[in-house]
Amino acid sequence: MRVEIWSDIACPWCYVGKARFEKALAAFPHRDEVEVVHRSFELDPGRAKDDIQSVVTMLAGKYGMSEAQAEAGEENLGAQAAAEGLPYRTRGRDHGSTFDMHRLLHFARERGRQEQLLDLLYRANFAEERSVFDDDERLVELAGAAGLDPDAARGVLADPEAYAAEVRADEREAARLGATGVPFFVLDRTYGVSGAQPAEVFARALSRAWGERPRLRPVEGGSGATDGRDGRDARDGGDGGEVCGPDGCAVPQR
Numbered sequence: 001m002r003v004e005i006w007s008d009i010a011c012p013w014c015y016v017g018k019a020r021f022e023k024a025l026a027a028f029p030h031r032d033e034v035e036v037v038h039r040s041f042e043l044d045p046g047r048a049k050d051d052i053q054s055v056v057t058m059l060a061g062k063y064g065m066s067e068a069q070a071e072a073g074e075e076n077l078g079a080q081a082a083a084e085g086l087p088y089r090t091r092g093r094d095h096g097s098t099f100d101m102h103r104l105l106h107f108a109r110e111r112g113r114q115e116q117l118l119d120l121l122y123r124a125n126f127a128e129e130r131s132v133f134d135d136d137e138r139l140v141e142l143a144g145a146a147g148l149d150p151d152a153a154r155g156v157l158a159d160p161e162a163y164a165a166e167v168r169a170d171e172r173e174a175a176r177l178g179a180t181g182v183p184f185f186v187l188d189r190t191y192g193v194s195g196a197q198p199a200e201v202f203a204r205a206l207s208r209a210w211g212e213r214p215r216l217r218p219v220e221g222g223s224g225a226t227d228g229r230d231g232r233d234a235r236d237g238g239d240g241g242e243v244c245g246p247d248g249c250a251v252p253q254r
Helices: 012-026 055-063 067-083 099-110 114-127 136-145 150-158 164-177 199-211
Strands: 002-007 035-040 184-187 191-194
Touching (some): 012 067, 012 199, 035 164, 099 136, 099 150, 099 164, 136 150, 184 199
Antiparallel strands (some): 184 191
16 A cells, blocks of 8 residues: 655654554554655745744735734644644744755655655754755755765756656645645555644555555466466466466476
């Protein structure tokens, strides 16, 4: 089963929601058979790379609230994060474009290190003092810590077209699926869960999606189980054609 998660590194609810989903997944009996894919979504698409401001100033301007209200909101988010065991700086964070981070995440996915890099980006943005927005070398360092080649990561950042199409494709797909905010979870392209829901909600969604997965049905040669790869009857022998199974291939007897 595949779970796709649309999120943005600048989204605090994505940070919290990831932890809640992972709590549910850890308790899911079939967790080893669940593939998790992280998809790109920018909360501030088109923002210039050098347009960086404090989170509190951004929130006050974007939502028409006072800075005191924005600070109170950050305190609430800090408490929500702490409840999930996540560190969160409620003061002094900044906000900027996440496009390059999403490009790096696609690069990391190709190399099997997407999950590691995403966790590091979240922690750096929400818990550490050094900004992830004003210095590409900071992103290179995080890529290296995630197990990626720093020089290759630096090359991705230096080429504005590298993985840009993949980021835009994710964002178009989110729009097609009706996602207007993140985090947005899609289970086997059948069920959608919007927002940083409690772990119990994710647990129910996983169980339901798993129980309703389509089963392969043999077209001919009996009603036995299939091997899950090409629909052939997986029984050794039986009333179908010759097969190869976990114990090898049957050898015709003369």
